[in-house]
Amino acid sequence: MPEPVVxxxxxxxxxxxxxxxxxxxxxDLEYVARQCIPDSRSNDRHNALxxxxxxxxxxxxxGIKPKSKQSIFK
Numbered sequence: 459m460p461e462p463v464v465x466x467x468x469x470x471x472x473x474x475x476x477x478x479x480x481x482x483x484x485x486d487l488e489y490v491a492r493q494c495i496p497d498s499r500s501n502d503r504h505n506a507l508x509x510x511x512x513x514x515x516x517x518x519x520x521g522i523k524p525k526s527k528q529s530i531f532k
Contacts, residue, residue, distance in 0.1 A: 460495045460496075460500035461492075461495075461500075462488055462491035462492045462494075462495055463491070463504045464484070464487055464488055464491050465508060465511075466511070466524045466525070467507065467508045467509075467510075467511025467512050467515075468491065468504070468507045468508060468511060469487060469511075469522075469524075469525070470511045470515055470516075470517065470520055470522045470524075471507050471510055471511045471515050472487060472490055472491060472494075472507075473487075473520075473522050474515050474520045474522060475515070476490065478490065480522055480523075
């Protein structure tokens with residue numbers, strides 16, 4: 459059964475492309491994400507959204523900041 463995945467990239471894509479408020483609650487964002495899941499190939503959709511968010515709809519290009527900061531990898 460397809461389930462929505464909302465990582466930081468997908469969050470940014472949904473907010474940017476759907477004109478959602480940046481302070482949307484996690485529950486409301488998951489509801490929106492659930493409405494966007496296609497009947498088939500949901501894995502492809504999630505992968506595409508993650509790639510789009512990391513390569514095109516970046517925090518810099520959209521102005522949408524992540525909810526938390528990632529630590530530096532060493």
